Amino acid sequence: MPPRKDVPSGTLDLLILRLVARGPMHGWGLMKRLSELTDDVFQATPGAVFPALQRIEESGWVTGEWGVSENNRKARFYTITKAGRRQLEKEREHWNAITAAVSRVLEGA
């Protein structure tokens, strides 16, 4: 198993935006999904996810609403906003540009 690392904080914001872009999600669901998708490479701990949610909600990229989860528990659901989608596109392009550049250097050198 590869060593588990904390997700770099800016990146975590991007990943959360990407996940909620598909539909509203609550905090636990986000954490679970993040761990699954990254094969536990990134440790989406409460200590990282909660602050990230706080940040992107304050930035107006997601809105949080209390609702009822699939197993009938109270949970706060996060929905992406228009601004959030724009931000996601921007971040995604930025990410692609950077990773492409990094890859070019790593592979080409």
Add this chain to the structure above:
Amino acid sequence: MNGTFSRLRAMLRRWLGGAAASERALDDEIASVLQHEIDARIADGLSPADAQRTARAAFGVVEPIKERVREARTGAVIESLVRDTRYAWRGIRRSPGSSLAVVGSLAVGLAITVAAMAFIHALMAGGYPGVTDQQRLVGVGLIRTAAGEPTEYAMRSEADYLALRAGLDGLQGLAAFSNAAVTAALPEPRSFTACLVSANYFDVFGTRAVLGRTFHADEDRTEHAAVAVISHRVWQRDFSGDRSVTGRAIRVADAYVTIVGVAPEGFGGTTPGSIDVWMPLAMSRYVALDSTIAERQRAMAFVGRLKDGVNVEQIRRAAETIAMQRLAAEGRSGQHVKAATWNVAWINGSDYPIVILSITPIPLLVLTIACVNASTLLLARGARRSHELAIRLAIGAGRSRVVRQLMIESLLLGLLAAGAGVLLASRGLQIAGREISLSMPIDGRVLTWTLLVTLICVVMSGLAPALRVTALAPFRTVGANDANIVGARRGPRGRGLVVAQIALSIGVLATATQLAATVAAQGGSAGTPSDRLLMASFDLDQLRFTPEAAERFYATLVDRASSLPGVESAGLARSQAVWILRSNDPASLIVWQPGAMAKEARVILGGYAGGDLFRAVGLAVLEGRAFVPEDRHGWPRVAIVNDAYAKQMPGPALGRTLHVGLVQRGGHIDDGAFAVGRDVEIVGVIQSASEPRYNVDGKPVPKIYLPVPLQPEPALTLYLRTRTKAETVAAPLRDLVQAIDARVPILEIGSLATWNERSMELAPFLMRAATFMGLLALVLAATGLLAVASYAVAVRGREFAIRMALGSQPRGVLALVLREAMRLVLAGFVIGGGLALLVAKLLQTGFRGAQGLDTTAFARSTALLIVVMLLASAVPAIRASRVDPVTALKEG
């Protein structure tokens, strides 16, 4: 970028909606996520209990998560500061006693520092009130010496002034001025200090009138310009600040003058606050300075304003050249001139710098003691709260966070103290300012410095305790004995601080009393105690008394004053005849040795000694006799010299004949002066009065006295030796003067002690301030001892309980606590005494005339310290002796 407004909106919403709501929402969400995790684990087959346990373990401690969320919020720094401040405020309110003690300690230390800063600021940076660009002011003085003649003459006549003014082209202007005590009628009689000035005086000082105008250029030449500028104080006090005061006529001495302007508040040229009225030099003829006495009495001082790029040394050389030319033109080639120039900044050319330098450390020491006090108190307070702090650390508050909270608490206490300190200081400065006529405002700069000093204090007093009480691992502190923290038994820190405080306060007090003794010893003294000699000065010349009328007045005065109740003896002389307490009223005779040439003369202080002067001031006759009534008829035929003069004579003084004359117009000593002189025989030698400031080579000033004045003496001082405090006779004397002649005002009245104090200007005030600060330091140190002793007693309650359970008597415990406190006092006393001795030695080598350590004062302050310290430690000691063993052991 688009997120910024949204973030600000979120922040505002949170702040307006209340932080509590968003905290609750966070708690709910964390609980919800945890619940989902538990559900998932149960679904995976774990028992509910195991699911709960493992989920919580995986989740980790909640508090740091919440902390990170809070930090992620916009404005998180401000919010957490607000939260910490609120928390700190609660902490302060929870222990009001120790908070008050910390604030009180720091407030006292800061008040003294603020006052000292305002004082030094007013002295240094503030400069002379109402004077522009004082760095350019330069004082000019000329001293003429004749070959082989020990006495020097200052050249400060009007002719000297005019020559200097014409010749010194490195100056923008040179002003002359001369002070005199005068009687003014407004019409109520007042005793004024008048300053006769050249017309350019106000221009040289760069001073503008706050009302009306100053003098026109020609007003010092024409005698018709009977004009005056009054001081701001006179304007406020005698004219109630009436703006129509210009144009009003007042009588000053024998002249009617029109008020043309009011000087700025506090302005007094180089002697702020001391002048009541300014008049042009030409007016001196009308202000009773026209008699021969007045002519030689008028000693002008010169102040110039430097042009750009000119320094005082260039002016000095130029002044010397001009003066030499003047002497050459007069054919006095045998004489030599020395010129002196100096920057007329506030404290230059006086005795102050050493005094100021030596007391400046005192406020800093007091502040240090106060900080140490606050530190001890905060340490004890932190230790009392160690349980709470340990819990906070255990549930995940970072140490830096707790330290920050404690520091914010210290900062709040410091700011409260600074506020109280500034209030205290401004009140104190008001009172002190009135005493020394110096306005010492607490302005923006002083406040800035205060804030800076407060911050330094907060760090000095708060950081160490904050670090110390948070340094212990939580598991060791929770439930552990608090004694570990202050180290009542083991750690010597708290005690070391107390010893340092006691040492410092003893040192301060001892040094302050030494300085006070040094300053007091600089004043005039003789056999009569300085609080039992009443001195009152008069000037009848201003009232146009004829010489005969003046003689009659003084004869009646001395006769009737000597029979006033409470008066032992009364004498008359010029105010400088015994001591040089005022610089503008010389009392000197010219004395020729037998067979000397006319110009081989010496100027000797003294002059007429009327009534029973020597007994009144307490100067015993060492050889020969005092004056007898037969001596007082016609011209003087006999003289009495003091011991200092007698010792300078070759052979016995008694029976020697001297030729005695008066300084003539313009200060010349010549055949004319010799011709009006008289031969007198020395019939007595008296003790020399002491006035160390004016000692020459460590020896008192030579003096000579005559039974009859050589010329009419309209301005004399009455010396009364009283049975009790001199001031008690002041009122009867006023009544007596009123009864003899209602027109005659007393120019200055007070005990010798008062005259001495006035003659030393700031020094006595500074000494009183230093002593006061020493006492405060002692009180602070006592508070520190009280804090540490009571704390040690509190944490050793268990130990005392065991001792008493094992059979110790309460008295034994009392003695134990007192003994330990006294050990600290003794250690502090030894160190402080050593420090004081060191400072005393340094002062004695660095400052001529410094007194040794005043052992009586030192013993007194030590006794005081021991009493205060005993009281300070007695309170907790008694508390300790009343510990109930059962309760204490149960609690422990």
